[in-house]
Structures are given as structure tokens and as C-alpha cells.
Amino acid sequence: MIRAAFLIPLFPLLGYAILAPLGRRIGNPLAGWIATLLVAASFVTTIVVFVSLAGRAPRNRSYTQNWWTWFSVDRLHVTAGILVDPLSLTMALFVTGVSTLIHLYSIGYMEHDGQFPKFFMYLNLFVASMLLLVLGGNFVMTFLGWEGVGVCSYFLIAFWFDRPSAASAGKKAMIFNRIGDAGFLLAMFLIFERTGSLQYQTVFARLGLIGEPSLVAIALLLFLGAVGKSAQLPLYPWLADAMEGPTPVSALIHAATMVTAGVYLMCRINPILYRAPDAAHVVAIVGGLTAFLGATIACAQNDIKKILAYSTISQLGFMFMAAGVGAYVAAIFLMLTHAFYKALLFLGAGSVIHAMNDEQDTKAMGGLRKVMPITAITFMIAWLSIGGFPLLSGFWSKGDVLTNVYGFSPALYVLGALTAVLTAYYLGRCYMLVFSGEARWVEARPSGDGRGHGRLDPRDPSWVMTLPLVVLGFCSVFGGLINLPFHPNFVFLERWLNPVVGRTLFNPHLGTGAQVLFAVVDAVLALAGIALAFTLWRTAVNRPEIEPTFLQRAWYIDFGYDRLIARTSTVMAGVMSTVVDNKIIDGAVNGVASVFRTSGGVVRRVQTGYVRNYALGIMAGAVLLLAYVLTRTVS
Amino acid sequence: MSVPASFYLTLSALLFSIGAVGLLIRRNVLVMFMCVELMLNSANLAFITFARELNDVGGQIAVFFVLVVAAAEVVVGLGIIVAIFRRRVGATADDIHVMKG
């Protein structure tokens, strides 16, 4: 059964292949259903593969499937093929699972969009790319998926490309990703140069051949790629702008695909990080800083999707922090639970936005709990979960990360703990602003206003949209069960991933008492954040003193980029176009042209049009040739 | 072995040069064509001479093919000349210099 693994990326790809030429003809709901069913089929396949892989002994839980030789140049032999092991399969499992739910949700969400089939075509390609990335048996296959994900994110973020902001957001995502891709490519070159292979297993087996400086360089270059893809410092601003895409896309990017790719990559190359601890420390520190930065910015945002976006950046920082300290299981665990509650948050936000007629400002909402009970409850579950409310999934996963970080560096732990408080706080703020308090949208959007909207009548959406919410809410609550601490028998995930990351795993070896202590601390942190949010935002709408401009403007980092890079680039481009292009390049081209024109004008007289002149030329040539022959023979 | 081959070759060379010069100085297209035939004949003469000298029938074969090609060439060439001069008066090559640079 494990041989069916190739079907996992094939199903969504098939969906793309069907929808690309025929999507328009297939039409509105059906195209969505085809896409959804194919992703669901992929999910089912993944489960089947998972079952058969789990049936193997832990040592044998690695299965390589080579399809064909992709290209072969000199020593470089790249096969198109996949590597199925616990890590990749875990990723595939939640990617397909969450994607299925998002697909289902999208059928409802995109219902009235004119480009409905195209949207699902992109979604399918996105999922297929992500699965290739995850399952790829070598760096090149992963890179193929990596680029596919990048391209699809561009398509989807700029899906409503008639909006200038969406178009530029797509470009921004693309450009930031390119920077990371360059790192990935250089890392691949270096790896090939040092080991002569790009196959994961071969490379990891030959790591002994590489000196530590090279390993550090490789790890850092790969981390650069991961930073780009996973929106870490300093390449994070694109993710905030990526909110221009349709909300299901945001859910997909933040929860299931794309941004988790970086974390996955870090986990995938755990042997390299293990041998290059300096690089791992960089990963951890960058992760920690990003987590804190993202959380602080999220505290001051008003746009519901922006809050969630910075929350994702922050959470990804947690994951990198975990990966950096060698707690790969914790990283994956957090990624899993995060996938559940972040998808839930985004889908809930999507429902709200949908109900509010595309209004995204939390300050213009409020009081939606009464009219959208399912959305409100699931959103609250997600909030509590991400905030680390005891016994919910986020509590366990975040606690796991923090415990491991503490064992590594207490300073980083403090940063993490602060971030955890802030996490519970800013999502609480968001929840309060949206769902409780007074309904500000009635007076904010009177009928017949300039935007042409009528009186709003928000309510829970149809079942295709609520079903995913409920399922994800369930997962958010109980997702933590897959890796409970306290006892070795409970850590399912850790045991499952052990064949892949076990030898390089950082393990602080805490006793049960210490673990309980950490759990209590986590609970306190979470409750503090929740309480803070509750007291500050239960009734209030505007509190400028805790929403400082520099946080609203995201520490002016984006602004700085704009000034530092974009403006200077524009100026330089202007210089290039006026001076270099006009004077030097055009001058060279025109010069060449004028040289040929002049010489042509001279030579042109040779072509008199008189046949006899040409014959004379031929004759002269013949005489010359004969003269040459004469010099060679008569001696 | 009566007359040495070099005599024939010299005669051939003379014929060729006369033909070539004629081609270059005459303006009547038809006469130019005739001069080309002269040159072909001189080449044929050289071929035959070498065929005899080397006792190799290949030279004669070559002449045979030259004859065939000459026939084809003349047919097409004269066709072109007729087509061109149906619209013009003289048969002077210098009148046709539309293709000048």
C-alpha cells in the first residue's frame, strides 16, 4: 500500500490538469467540488500510506520511491522521486487534511467570485506543490515544490489582481521569496560540491565529509531560504501584505502550506543543524526575536487578518526557536496544532469578513457573538488554544517548546514566555473587539452609504463553511493529545518522529515534577494574557496608550525597507536608465549600428546590379585561386 | 599517343580564357550565355584529355553529365531570358540592374 505514495501529490496535480483547460467549462460549484474531492482523495491516500508505514518497524519507516531520472549532467544525477518517512508523512497528513477543509470552506467562500474555477485550479496546484516539497526525495524535488509554492502564492495573493494593492502584495511575496530561494540554491550548490549528491539520505550519510564551516554555511543558507518562505526576520513583511488574497488563501498559506515549509526544511536538515550548532543558535535566536516582534505588532493591529498574520509570524518564530534548540518534535507538534487553530482562526475571520461584507477592521465590528454563535465559539476555542489555555492543544505544544527552550537558554525562555502572554492577550483583544461588546457595524454601515451596501445581516454561513470550523475546533481542542508530556508512553509524536530526528534531538530530561511545574507556569502565563485582554478590551474600543503608532506601523521595519531599499533602488534604477542605458548601452548599440551603416554604405557600391561586374569578381577570385595553386605546385 | 596532353590542356585554357573574357566584356545576354558554353566546352576538353591521359573513363562520364547539365541550364536560362525580354526591347545585360545595392 505504501507504493501508492506517488498518488499523494498526483491527485491535486490531476485537479490542476483538469481545471486548467476545462475549468471554465466545468463551471461554478462543480469545479470546486472536483478540486476538493481530489485533495480529499489525496488525504485518504496519505492516511492509507500512513497506516502501512506505521505498520513497519520503526527502523524501516523510510521508503524511497524513484520515478525516473529527471536530469543527469556529469556527476549530477537527479531523480524525480519521493521520500516517505515519518516526518514527511506527518507533514503530508496535515497538509492534505487541513487543505481539504480549506477547499471545502472555499466552495462557500468563493461562491460568488467570477474566477471560481481558476481559484481552485491554483489551490490544487498549491497543494500539489506543497506535497512535492514535503515528500521530495532530494533537495531538487523539494526545491521544485518550493518554487511551485512560491509561484502559487503569487497567483493567489494577487488573485484579485485588479486591485493594485493585491497585485503589489503578490509581487512583494514573490520578491521576498526570491531572496530566500537564492539562499536555497546556493546551499544546494554547496551541498553538491561537497557531497556529490542531492539525495537526502546520501547527503546525510556523507555529512562527515564536510567541514564545520561549510556545514554552517549550508545551514545558514538553507535557513535563509526558510526565512524567506516562513516570513522570519528580516524577510517577514510579505506575509502581512499577503492578506490581500482571499481569506481561504490566507488560511492555506498560514496554516497548511507555504510558511510551514521553512520549519519543515529545518527539521528535514536536522542532521546538518546538529553538526552546525552555531547555525542552530542563529535559527533559535532569529526565531525568538521574530516571535516577540510579531506578537508585539499584533497587539496594535486593527485589521483582523493583519492580527492573525502577525500572530502567524510570531508562532512561526516559536517553531524556529524550537527547531533551533534541537526540539524538532516540539516544532512539528506546534506546527500541527498551529495548523489547526490558525486555520480555524482564519476561516472564522473569513466567515466574519464574509458576513460583514468584506469589512476587515475589528473596530468596526463587535457583538457578533449573538448572531454568529458557531463562528464565535470556534473562534474562541482557537483563541484559547493558541493562547495556551490549559488542556487545549496549544497549551501542550507551546509548553513543549518553552520547556525545551528553557533547557537551552533561560534568556530565550523569558522572551518566549513574554511572547506567550502577548499571544493570549492580542488574540483576546481581537476576539473581544469582534465578537463581544456593542455591535458597531450597524451604525458604522448605515444603509445607502457610499459603498453601496445595504443594512448588514450577519449570520453563520452555510454548512460547507461551518463544517470545517467545527472540525478544526475539535482538532484544536484535542490536538494536544498526540504528544502529551509527563510519561514516555504518551509522547506518540515523539516516538513516531524518532527515526528521523531522534539522534539529533535535544532533550532536557526533565522529571515529571519539573514538567508539572512548567505546565503550571504555562497555564499562569496564558491565563494572565487572557485576563489582561478581558479586562482591557471587554468594553473598550480604542485605547491609544497601548496601541502605539510604532507598533501599528510594525516597528517601522516595512517603512525602513521602503526607504532603504525600495527608494534607493528606484533612484538607482533611474540613474541606470538615464545614464547607463541611454548613454552607454544605447551608445554602444547605436555605435555598432552606425559602424555597420557606414561600412554598408561603402560596401554597397560593390553591388552594382550589373551581372558583368559580379562575373568579374568571380573571375578575379578564380585567378587568385589559381595563383595560390601555382605557388603550391611550381617550385 | 600522338599530340601531347599539354597541347590539349593549353588549348583548353585558351578556350576558357576567351570564354571568360567574352563573358566579361560582352553586354548581350545571349552572347554572354554563349561564352559560358565556351567555358564549359573548354572544361570538357580538359576532362577528355585527362580521361585519355589516365586511361580512365570517369573523365568522359563527367563530360556526359556536363552536357546534360548544360542542356538543362540553357533551357532554363533561355526561358528566363525570354520571360525578361518579353517586356523589354534590347538584350543587354546592363539594362537589368534593378538589384543594385
Place this chain on the structure above:
Amino acid sequence: MGDPLFAHGVGLAVLIIAIVKVVVVFAVLMVAVMLMIWMERKVISDMQNRIGPNRAGPFGLLQSLADGIKLFFKEDLLPDKADRVVFRLAPYLTLVPAFLIFTIVPIGGAVDIAHHAFDLQVADPPMGILFLLALSSVSVYGSMLAGWSSGSKYPLLGSVRASAQMISYEAAMGLAVAAVVLEDHTLSTRAIVAAQSASVLHWGVIQTGIVPFLIFWVAATAELNRPPFDLVEGEQELVGGFHTEYSSIRFALFYLAEFMNMITMSAIMVTLFFGGPDGPGFHFLPWVWPILWFVGKTFVFLYIYIWIRAALPRLRYDQLMDLGWKRLIPLALGWLLIIAAFRVDDVWGFAVFAGCLLAAAALGQSIRVGQRRRQIEAETTGEGRAARAAKQVQLRALAARSEEGGAR
């Protein structure tokens, strides 16, 4: 192989014999031409129920001589616009090939005079038949240049006709000759005659299956510009053809050449298809009999030429071209293929025969289609348009008249 005369090198005697042969043949030919002219006039007169020449000499036998002398002493006219050199050259260009072709005709067997054995034939080149073809193609020049150099319109048209006609029929003639060569395995005329000498059944006309002979005959008649192919001198259209402007001795030369050509072609036909000097011989004067046979056979053909002239009307020009290109050449080609195939194998022979029949059918169909298309084209473009215009004028006139009637 070859003439036994040159078997022992070239001496003075050999040279003398060769020259004597040439002179004798020339003299005989001239006399034969004179007699031929007289005979033609006489025979045609008989056929047309008149008397013909009967004043000069017995039965008017010297009439030709008298005519010749008369022409010789007439004024030699040279048109003002004529190209002098070529005008003078042209008659010889017609005469010389006619004579030269005759040199390869074997008149009789070998004779032995003064210990020098030699053939009764001026020359027997190994490429004899090709010599025939070469000279017959060269003979075009005479009439062509005569017409052009006269600087006059009718002769020019006549000469263009003549050369087109000759070129057209040369291909058919060459293919007919090729059939003989194929059967007899040689190009030498003497060897061809020798190959036919076994019995009447080995004569070329039977060996090649009569068709090549007929083709050759028709083609030769056309080459000679003899009736019914004498369009060159169609008096109604071209006055006197290419020699309109010629007078006195130059005209005589053309006349001479025409009749010499006739004799030569008859001799060639005898040589190629009727065994040449072959025939039953006797011990009394053994070398005479072949000559007699040869002369007799040639005479038959000469008589037939005269007969045809008296009997058949002249062809139209397009008919002439159609006959040459669309009938004779394909027929000759097909027949040559069939003969060649039968030489390989009977099966091949019949297969090629069938293929040629199919090809002939296809060719005939395509010719018919082409003719019909041309007819339609002519109707729609030229005459048809004129007819329609005329009809419209008539209709308009009718309408006008009816209007007038209405007004009245």
C-alpha cells in the same frame, strides 16, 4: 571491324582511293539528283494527266541540266537588308550535311582493286548512326539561317517553322533509330547491314516490328520538308518559304540539297530497315548485285515520296506539331521500351506493353482534357466575349425599337 582499307596504315594509294571514293559518290549523287528531279516532274505529270518535260533530250531527260545551266547564268540577287556572309553560307549548310550523311551508307560489299580491299562506302565511322543524327540535326541550320539572313519577313517565318519542325521530329527519329541499334547491337552502319543480312526475317523492319520504321519514315519526311509536311514553303502563307529571296545558283543549291536529302534519307531507310545492299547474289560479277539491290530498294522509296507528294494534301501547322509531339514521340518511346523489355524477358515485355497501353490511354485523356479546357478558355475570353457583346448590342437595338414603337 572498320574499313579494310586502313588495315595497313595510310599510304598514298590509300589516300587516293579514299579521295576517289568521295568524288565518285558525289558525282553519282549529283547525277542521281538530276534524274530524280526529272523523274519527279515526269511521274507527277503522269499522275496529273499531263505530259511533263519532254523537250530537252530524249523524254526530256536533260531538262534538269538545262534548268541548272539556266539558273547558273541568272543574275545573283542579294537583298539589301541581307546579312551577306550568312546569306551566301546558308545554301552550303543545307547541301553539305545531305551529302555527308550519304557517306556512311554502305552501297555494296567489299571490293578489291589494285590489291587494296575496301568497302563500297565512303566511311564507316564506329558511331555511324550517331553521325547520322548529328548531321541531320545540323541540317537545320541551312534553312534557319537562309531565312534569317534574307532580312525579310516571310523567309524568316518559313525558317522558324522549318527549324521548329525539324527539331520536333528529330526526337522521334532518334528514338526510332535507337530501336534498330537495340536490335542490332551496333552503331556502325556496315555492321547494321551485316546483322540484317541473314535473311529477310532479319531485316530491321521486321526485327523491330514495323512501328519504328513507320515512325522513321514519317519523321524523315518531315525532316525533308517533303509533302505533306512542306509547310516551310507553304506558298499561300509564306510565298516561297525560307528561300524566297534566293535566286540563280544559290536557289539551285537549295533545290539540289532537297533532292539529295531525299535520296540520302531513302538510302538510310534502306540501310536501317531493309538490309541495305542485302539480297540474293550471283557468281557473275558478285560485287554488282548488292549495288543493284541497294539502288532498287532506294528507288522504291523515292517513288513513294513522289507518289505521296502527288496524293496527300499539306498539314496544318498545329496538326504537324500535334503529330510530332503528341503521337510520334510517345509512340516511339513506348515502342523502344517494349522492345527493350522483350529483350530482357517475355514476362517483362508483356508487362511493359500493358504499362505502355495504360500510359497511352492516360496521355490521350490528358490531351483531350487540355484541348477542351483551351476551347472553353477561348470561348470565355476571346470569341465568346465578342459574341456576347454583339448579342447585347442587338438586344439594345431591339429595346430601342420597341420603345420607339411604344412612343408611336
Place this chain on the structure above:
Amino acid sequence: MGHLVLAATVPDAVTFAIAAVITVTGALGVVLSRNPVHAALMLIMTLFGVAVLFVEEDAQFLAAVQVIVYAGAIVVLFLFVIMLLGVDRLESLAAEPMPAQRWVALGLGVLGLAEIVLLSRGKWPLGAHSVAGTVNGAGQQNVSVLGKALFTTYLLPFEITSALLVIAVIGAVVLARRPRTAGTAEIEDHAEAEDT
């Protein structure tokens, strides 16, 4: 053959001399005669001279073909075209629109001639043979030797020449045909009427 060679030398030399003179005279005539028809006649003269030289060099078949094809067809075609186009007017050899052309041409011609003559004096590696076989087989006639080589070794080129000839014929027919379009037909007819 021994004494024959000596005996045949004088006639051969005389034949060569006469033929050479005819050939060169004809060639010069082609170049120098003002009337194209005269040039054509001179060309025939040259062709006959060359044919005689062919016979001298044991290429009887080619000599005959030379006369049949060149004299019998090609030059006739030339004359035909000259007469058809009516371009048989005299060409002034004294006037030359491109003054340099003539002298450069003459110079090049003399130079080329000198070079070829020099080359013909040189020692040539005359050992190379083609795959065709010898000219003088034992008791074989020239035409049979040639025919055998042509229909065995050179069968394919021979067949290609037949294709070439067909193409040439078709090309000539297409080129010489008057375009039969409705628009131009009238104009052409008109032009014809003016011509005659």
C-alpha cells in the same frame, strides 16, 4: 600497333592543328562578332572543332553527342531565341558603359591563361583513378565502355540527370508561358498587336 603509332602521328598532329585553329577562331569569333547570330555560328564552329578533338582523343561517342546536343539543340535554341526576341541587331563593341570592366577583364583573362598554361607544364600526380574503369578495354568500343560505366557505377547520377531534365523542361514551359489571367490578357493582346 608499333609502326602504326609512327604512321598515325603526322595525320594526328595535322588534325589537331586544324581543329585547334578552328576552335580558337570560333571562340574569338563568338567574343568579337557584333551580331549575335554570327556569334552563334562561330560557336558552332568551335563546337565542331572540339568535337574533332574529342574524336582525336578516343571519345567518339561524346563527340557525336557534342554535335547532337550542342550544335543540334543548344545553339539552335539560341538562334531561336534571338530570332524570336528580334534582338539580332548589332552590338557596338566600341562603346562600353563601364570603362574599367573591359581592361580588367582582359587583364584577368590573360593572367588566368598564363596561370593555367604554367600549371599545365607542371608535373601532375596523374596516378589517381576514378572508380569508373578504363577507356580502352580489350577490344571494347568507346560507347559500350561509357554505357557500362553510366548504367552501373553512375546509375544514380544518371537517373538524377533525367529528373533534372524533366525539371528544366517544366521550368522552361512555366517561364515561357504567357500568364493567362483575365486582367493581363487584354493588355498582352494589345501589346502583341503593337509589336506586329
